Amino acid sequence: MKIALMVAARTDARDRARELRLKGWTYDRIAKEVGCAKSSVSLWVRDLPKPARDVAAHMDHMRSVRLRSLAEDEKAHREAVQQAREHAEALSDEQLRAIGVALYWAEGSKSKEHDPRRCVQFVNSDPNVILVFLRWLELNDVTRDRWRLHVAIHETADAEHAKAFWAALTGVPAGDFNRTTIKRHNPRTNRKNTAENYRGCLVIYVLKGADLYRRTEQAWYGIVGGAQRRTVEMPDSPPMQSPVV
Numbered sequence: 001m002k003i004a005l006m007v008a009a010r011t012d013a014r015d016r017a018r019e020l021r022l023k024g025w026t027y028d029r030i031a032k033e034v035g036c037a038k039s040s041v042s043l044w045v046r047d048l049p050k051p052a053r054d055v056a057a058h059m060d061h062m063r064s065v066r067l068r069s070l071a072e073d074e075k076a077h078r079e080a081v082q083q084a085r086e087h088a089e090a091l092s093d094e095q096l097r098a099i100g101v102a103l104y105w106a107e108g109s110k111s112k113e114h115d116p117r118r119c120v121q122f123v124n125s126d127p128n129v130i131l132v133f134l135r136w137l138e139l140n141d142v143t144r145d146r147w148r149l150h151v152a153i154h155e156t157a158d159a160e161h162a163k164a165f166w167a168a169l170t171g172v173p174a175g176d177f178n179r180t181t182i183k184r185h186n187p188r189t190n191r192k193n194t195a196e197n198y199r200g201c202l203v204i205y206v207l208k209g210a211d212l213y214r215r216t217e218q219a220w221y222g223i224v225g226g227a228q229r230r231t232v233e234m235p236d237s238p239p240m241q242s243p244v245v
Helices: 002-022 027-034 038-045 055-087 093-107 127-139 159-170 210-229
Strands: 120-124 147-154 181-183 201-206
Touching: 002 027, 002 038, 027 038, 093 120, 093 127, 093 210, 120 127, 120 210, 127 159, 127 201, 147 159
Parallel strands: 147 181
Antiparallel strands: 120 201, 147 201
């Protein structure tokens, strides 16, 4: 009687395994469901056609794995950034001068042959970049009464909210800002900066900035010359050519 019951149970398990295999289940999943060894499942269902791979389900699984990995990497990165901010030592005047010069020459207005004006005007949308630039202005004895600020922002955004944000960041009252520059909407442009944290760009103009501009340009080309004179051993690399200025 006991043997008969065991045979009946094994037959039921085999039939169930075959039923599940026809539904596309994997060996591992069937073995777990039925409660038997994977080798037994293989023996019972080997004559059945191999189920088609569920490509959509596989892609969803891979996407979820990738998103989870990206989320973990992003969390670790943000923690590292916060630690760097909290444990950073104060910059020396020399360091801040060099950083500010490079920052201005990358993002600020420059004199051109067709428009040879030497003025200091800086535009950026990153609050951290703005803060570094303002500390650089203070290092160069550019007092706040020489700052002229205004917001440049897309017409679909909240200009007043943006102005309040930049005022809080810079310490300059919103009422002291110059008139906002509104960027008209171009329906052919697929804009990405439409989230709630979009605050346009802050434009910083320095009154009587010609002398600062000249000193910045001189310092920048000093940096360029110093960088070109560095000797870096790079195997099988041709020497860098000096740009024509």
